[in-house]
Structure formats: C-alpha cells, structure tokens
Amino acid sequence: MRPDGLSSTNGFSQAAYGSTSRKASLNGQQNTSANGESQSNGAVKPLTSSYFGHNREEVTRILIQSLYELGYGGAASTLSSESGYQLETPGVATFRSAVLDGRWSEAERILVQSFRNMAPKNGQKGASEEMLVLAEDADRSEMLFYLRQQKFLELLEARELGSALQVLRQELTPLNYDVDRLHALSSLLMCPTELLHEQAGWDGPISSSRERLLADLSKSISPSVMIPQxxxxxxxxxxxxxxxxxxxxxxxxxxxxxxxxxxxDRGDFPLDVTANLNQHIDEVWHCGFSHDGTKLVTAGQDRTVLIYDTSTFTVLHRLNGHLDGVAFASWSPDDSKLITCSQDRTARVWNAETGRCLLTIDHHCHPVTAAGWAPDSESFVTSSFDANSGLCHWSMRGSPLHTWKGGFRTQDCAISPDGRRLVAADTDSKLHVFDFHTYEEVYCLSLPSKPTSVAISRDSKHMLVNLAEGEIQLIDMETTTVVRRFRGYKQGSYVIRSTFGGAAENFVVSGSEDSRIYIWHKENGTLVETLEAHTKGCVNSISWSPTNPGMFVSAGDDKAVRIWSKDPERHRPIGGASQRGGISSTGFPRTSALRTTSTF
Known part of the structure; x- marks a missing residue:
C-alpha cells in the first residue's frame, strides 16, 4: 500500500507498511519478550532506552516511515525487524488502506468502532486490532463528514448524481456539521464536471485528494499509533x-x-558603499530595482526620473515631463514598463527600453502618491490624496476600470505578486485590503498612527507597514496578525519606505530620518546593523537587488544614490556628520504633501 500518500512504486507494499514486525534472531527464530523488550545476541534493549536523550521508539519508527517515503522499502522492513518496533498498528494500517483505496464503508466502520469502544489513549496496549487510538480532541462528526464529503465528490465527478444526492441527504446532512459547507456541497450538484475541482477546492479522487483526506483525518488520531505524514x-x-x-x-x-x-560570515554581508550616483540635483525620494535586476530607477524632488544599467550604473534614460517632484516609481512585472507618480497630480507610464512616455494619467486632483501593477502588466492602480478617487484601476489605454469609493486619501498602495490582494494605506490611520478580482474590501485594519508605506513579500503572505510614529509592522495578510514589530529607526515627519531584503527576504530594511539605514532580522526581530548611510537629512527609500543578494541601494536627501555591497578593502567613503532631517537640501523647510505625513 502507499504510506503517507506515496505510490507502491517506491518499493514497499501495504503489508510492509502496516504489518506488526518482530525482531528475528541470528538463527532465524523470532525472539520478542512479553513485556515488549526486544533481544539481539542475548542483550536486552528496553523500548524505553533513549537515543542521546530522545525516545528510542519514536526515533526508530520515524526512521522506518522515512525509509519508506524515500523508497527504501527493504531497508525499512529490515530496520523494523531488527528493532522490533512496528510502524503502525494493524488497525491504522487497515484504516489507511481503506481511505487510500476508497473503501468508504470499511473506513467508516473502523472509525465508528473506535469512537464507540473508546480505544485506549496515549498508545496504551490492549486495543482491538481494528481500532484507532484517537486524539483527545477527536470529533466523530468532523471525521465522518470528511470521509463522506470525499465519497460525495467522487460520485459527482463520476456523474453518479443519484448516488451523490443520496449521500448528501442520508449521510452528510444527518451529521449536522458545518452547515455552510453542506450548502456549498449542495450547489455542486448543478456544477459542470470541468468546473467541479475549482468550485469545490478539490483536486480529484485519485491519489492526491485521498492523501490530503488521510492527512486531515490523521490529525485526530494519536501520533503514538499513526505518525504524521x-x-x-x-x-x-x-x-x-x-x-x-x-x-x-x-x-x-x-x-x-x-x-x-x-x-x-558578517564579512560577506553588503555593508559598504561601493558606488555613489550623483546625477540628481535635489533630494532623491525613491529607488527601485527592476524584477530581473538589470535596471535601477531613481526619482526625486528635481522632477527627474533616471534609469540605470546595473552592470555599470551608467544612465540609460533620463525621463523628463513631470512638472513637480516625483515621489514613486514602479516597474511592471515583465519589466517592459515603468510608472512614475508625481506631486504634479499625474502618473506617467514609460517604455522601459526606449524611455518614451506611453500614457499620462491626469485624472487626480491632488498628488499621486503611488502605483501598483497587475500581474499581467496590462493594467495598474494609482493612489492619491484625492478623496474622490483615492484609488483607481486603469487599463493601458488610460480608461478607468474601477474607482474605489469611500472617501479616503491614500498614502501608498501595493498589489500582491499573486494578484489576489490590493492594499491601500489610508492617511486616516487605516489599512484597507481589497480582493483585486472582485474589488470588494476583505478587511480594514485600524493602525496606531498614519501608515506611510506598504510593501508585500514575494510569496504574498506578509506585508510591511511603516507607521509615522516610528514603528514597522510585519502583518500576516490572511490572519491580519501583527507577526513582528521593528523599532529603533527615526520617523515622525516624513515618508520613509521600508522593504524586504536578502536572498530569501530574511531581512527588513528601512531608511530613517537620522540619515541611517537600519537592518533587522525578519524572523527574530534582532537589529542586525545600523549604517551611517547619507550625509544629511532622511534616507527615504531602500531597494534590495532581486538577483544579487549582496547588493542594495539607498536614496537620500543629500541628492545621492548609494550602492551597497561587499567591499574587499572594507572602505566606506561616507563623509560628514549625520543630522536629523527637517530642512531640505535646498535649505528650505519641507512642506509638500508627499514628503510629509500631513494631509489636506
């Protein structure tokens, strides 16, 4: 049979996985003591003996399971025979076989009998060979519902609608378990076969769905008799x-x-400035690598957008056309286009190869703060301080596909890489999360202070939210739980953008109003490094190369863009003392809406 969902081609049989193995002596005779102690060459090895402090039986049974999963059935059988430990009781082996082979009556009989006779818990001996040792929180109705649901779905796929209806009415409904799910199953009776899997969230009767069913059922069976997959x-x-x-x-x-x-080794971490880009003549507000890592975009108060070749950091294109500072730029997922957002109340879409402007969005009545691309690179969302159209979805023809109502001003927005969610940072200390396909709001989070930026991880599971009070929150996008908080950097008056960093996004990186860069370990929250980054004012934006984990870029108020990587000479060419932002590089106080956290 197939253990843990693996096919019999891996080198073991049903009997081998679930059989009661005994240890054989050198003369070929089985020799197992009555108290469960196995003997080898006359030496007694108690089952309670440990392996470097670990339970010997647990270690051995896990190894037997793993050998089967690796395809080493013979080795697994030998280990079982030599150790005297069986992988599973006969009842578990029979139950496993019944589920994977679709023998629903037999599986249900074993399950019902186990609940009726209250099989001993915690692996105690003496249970009937065809009973399961159930977990303390095992729910009879839940386990039966899972079994009968699988049976119902398989009948639907076989187009045996009469039998499926009978299971629904006579077997599932009387359980009175998960009524909402029961109603959803009822609606599948009219579902075309080709849509059944998608509508049911189910991948078919052969192998995988039965394996998943067994995994779900195993959570209610004591691991002492059925090791989790x-x-x-x-x-x-x-x-x-x-x-x-x-x-x-x-x-x-x-x-x-x-x-x-x-x-x-710390010496391999990108802690040194290896290049200074000084093409901007005023504060640099944003920087970002293309998804393929071959290009870098920078933008700032001087109204200029620059595209660099990252192999040499020479300027490929200088994008002119905005009439005021450019606060944000975003590459399309295929890197063919670039959208820039400006205080001049427009967003512009550019051809990334030629530098030609393809489209200008002049719909908004207030500064455009950010933008996000749909996964197909054929549409995008703009965010704005315009309360009447704080969030708009546009086609590449410049026509509006949807405008979210609600009267909120949006400081930042982001679309998850999987295209499922749109996140909007509301200046009213809220975070709106929408279903990007239906445009419906999924949830709204109240925050302790105004959010200034939001970034979403590559796996679309987490988002980073910068707060004006000087805190970065890592939030689980499904549960809305604040997984971790990062503090220590300086923020209060201006927009600071944090990002995920490192090859596997192991870090959280942020600029700061004290001219420094702060790097935290994402998993444990430890502040890894504080870098004296720019000569004055804020470090406004950070971008970590998606293809070179040993490189990231920072953009600051000192008009500089700095490339950080590993310098063999450990030389860091940064001059001047750090000072807190408050005065722009031109010598005048910052008053723009995008550069401050104030709203209209």
Missing part, C-alpha cells in the same frame, strides 16, 4: 529554520546543510 522532513525543516533564525547574516536562498552547524 513526512515527520522526519518536517523535523529537518525545523532544524534548518532554527539555524537560519540564529544566523544574523543569513543571505542565501540555499538551505543550510544538515552536515554541520550553520553560520554566515
């Missing part, structure tokens, strides 16, 4: 994540080796 792999993941979590400078997408303890 892929247990060794999960434990090894914990080990690797623990090593990454303890490595402050972990900056590689490759997982640590299991052969040795892991620690990255």
């Amino acid at each position: 892929h247990r060794l792999a999960i434990l090894l993941d914990y080990v690797k994540q623990g090593q990454i979590g303890n490595c402050l400078y972990h900056n590689t997408a490759e997982a640590p080796s299991l052969y040795s303890d892991h620690m990255c």
Whole structure:
C-alpha cells in the first residue's frame, strides 16, 4: 500500500507498511519478550532506552516511515525487524488502506468502532486490532463528514448524481456539521464536471485528494499509533529554520546543510558603499530595482526620473515631463514598463527600453502618491490624496476600470505578486485590503498612527507597514496578525519606505530620518546593523537587488544614490556628520504633501 500518500512504486507494499514486525534472531527464530523488550545476541534493549536523550521508539519508527517515503522499502522492513518496533498498528494500517483505496464503508466502520469502544489513549496496549487510538480532541462528526464529503465528490465527478444526492441527504446532512459547507456541497450538484475541482477546492479522487483526506483525518488520531505524514522532513525543516533564525547574516536562498552547524560570515554581508550616483540635483525620494535586476530607477524632488544599467550604473534614460517632484516609481512585472507618480497630480507610464512616455494619467486632483501593477502588466492602480478617487484601476489605454469609493486619501498602495490582494494605506490611520478580482474590501485594519508605506513579500503572505510614529509592522495578510514589530529607526515627519531584503527576504530594511539605514532580522526581530548611510537629512527609500543578494541601494536627501555591497578593502567613503532631517537640501523647510505625513 502507499504510506503517507506515496505510490507502491517506491518499493514497499501495504503489508510492509502496516504489518506488526518482530525482531528475528541470528538463527532465524523470532525472539520478542512479553513485556515488549526486544533481544539481539542475548542483550536486552528496553523500548524505553533513549537515543542521546530522545525516545528510542519514536526515533526508530520515524526512521522506518522515512525509509519508506524515500523508497527504501527493504531497508525499512529490515530496520523494523531488527528493532522490533512496528510502524503502525494493524488497525491504522487497515484504516489507511481503506481511505487510500476508497473503501468508504470499511473506513467508516473502523472509525465508528473506535469512537464507540473508546480505544485506549496515549498508545496504551490492549486495543482491538481494528481500532484507532484517537486524539483527545477527536470529533466523530468532523471525521465522518470528511470521509463522506470525499465519497460525495467522487460520485459527482463520476456523474453518479443519484448516488451523490443520496449521500448528501442520508449521510452528510444527518451529521449536522458545518452547515455552510453542506450548502456549498449542495450547489455542486448543478456544477459542470470541468468546473467541479475549482468550485469545490478539490483536486480529484485519485491519489492526491485521498492523501490530503488521510492527512486531515490523521490529525485526530494519536501520533503514538499513526505518525504524521513526512515527520522526519518536517523535523529537518525545523532544524534548518532554527539555524537560519540564529544566523544574523543569513543571505542565501540555499538551505543550510544538515552536515554541520550553520553560520554566515558578517564579512560577506553588503555593508559598504561601493558606488555613489550623483546625477540628481535635489533630494532623491525613491529607488527601485527592476524584477530581473538589470535596471535601477531613481526619482526625486528635481522632477527627474533616471534609469540605470546595473552592470555599470551608467544612465540609460533620463525621463523628463513631470512638472513637480516625483515621489514613486514602479516597474511592471515583465519589466517592459515603468510608472512614475508625481506631486504634479499625474502618473506617467514609460517604455522601459526606449524611455518614451506611453500614457499620462491626469485624472487626480491632488498628488499621486503611488502605483501598483497587475500581474499581467496590462493594467495598474494609482493612489492619491484625492478623496474622490483615492484609488483607481486603469487599463493601458488610460480608461478607468474601477474607482474605489469611500472617501479616503491614500498614502501608498501595493498589489500582491499573486494578484489576489490590493492594499491601500489610508492617511486616516487605516489599512484597507481589497480582493483585486472582485474589488470588494476583505478587511480594514485600524493602525496606531498614519501608515506611510506598504510593501508585500514575494510569496504574498506578509506585508510591511511603516507607521509615522516610528514603528514597522510585519502583518500576516490572511490572519491580519501583527507577526513582528521593528523599532529603533527615526520617523515622525516624513515618508520613509521600508522593504524586504536578502536572498530569501530574511531581512527588513528601512531608511530613517537620522540619515541611517537600519537592518533587522525578519524572523527574530534582532537589529542586525545600523549604517551611517547619507550625509544629511532622511534616507527615504531602500531597494534590495532581486538577483544579487549582496547588493542594495539607498536614496537620500543629500541628492545621492548609494550602492551597497561587499567591499574587499572594507572602505566606506561616507563623509560628514549625520543630522536629523527637517530642512531640505535646498535649505528650505519641507512642506509638500508627499514628503510629509500631513494631509489636506
């Protein structure tokens, strides 16, 4: 049979996975003591003996499971025979086989019998061979519902509608469990076969969906008799994540080796300024690498947008046309286009290869603060301080596809890489999250102070929100939980943008009003580095190269764009003392709406 969802081609059979194995002596005779102690060459090895402080039985059974999963069925059988430990009880093996083979009556009989007879808990001996040891919180109705739901969906896919209706009415409905889900299943009776999987959130009866069903059911079965799927792999993941979590400078997408303890060298981290770009003549407010890492865009108060070749950092294009400072720029997902957002109340779309302006959005009545691209690079969203159209979705023809109502002014916006969510930072200390396909608001979060920027991780699971009070929050996009808070940098008067950094986005990086760059470890919140970054004023924006983990860029009020990487000579050409922002590089106080957190 297939253990943990693996096919029999991996080298083991149903009997091998679930059988009761006994240890064989050298003369071929089985020799197992009555109290469960196994013997080898006359030596007694108690089952309670430990392996470097770990339970010997647990370690051995997990190894047996892993050998089967790796396809080493013979080795797994040998280990079971030599150790005297069985992987699963006969009842669990029979139940597993019944579920994976679709023998629903047999699976249900074992399940009902286990609840009726209250099988011993915590792996105690003496249970019937065809009973399961259930977890303390096991719910009979829930487990039966899962089994019968699978049966119902398989009948639907086979277009046996009469039998499916009978299961729905006579087996699922009487359980009175998850009424909303029951109604959803009822609606599937009229669903075309080709849409069944998508509508049901189900991937079919053969292999994967039954394996997933078994995994769900196993959560209600004591792990003492049914080890959770892929247990060794999960434990090894914990080990690797623990090593990454303890490595402050972990900056590689490759997982640590299991052969040795892991620690990255600080000397390999990008802590030195290796290039200064001084083409701007005023404060630089934004910087950003293209997705393929071959280009860099910078923009600022001098109304200029510059595109650089990152192999030499020579200027490829100087984009002119905005009549006021440019606060934001965003590459399309395919890097063919660039959108820039300005205080002149317009957003412009440019051809990234030629530098030609393709489209100008002049709909907004107040400064355009940010923009985000749809995954297909054929439409985009603009955000603005314009309360009547603070958030608009546009086609590449310049026609509005949707305008969100609600009367809020938007400081920043971002679309998740998977295209599911649109996040808008409201100047009224709120964060709006919309379904980008339906335009409906999914939830709205109240924040302790005004949000000034939002960034979404590459896996679309988390967002970083900068708050005017000087705190960065890492928020789970599904649960809305604040996973971590990052403090220590300076923010209060101006827009500061943070971002994810590193090869696997292991870091949170932010500029600051004290001319410094702050780098935190994302997983444990430790402040890894504080860099004396620019000569005066704010460090407004940071961008980490998506293709070169050893490089990032900063943009500051001192008119400079700085390239950070590893300098073999450890030379850091930064001059002048740091000073807090408050006066612009022109010598005049900053009063613009985009550069401050004030609103109209």
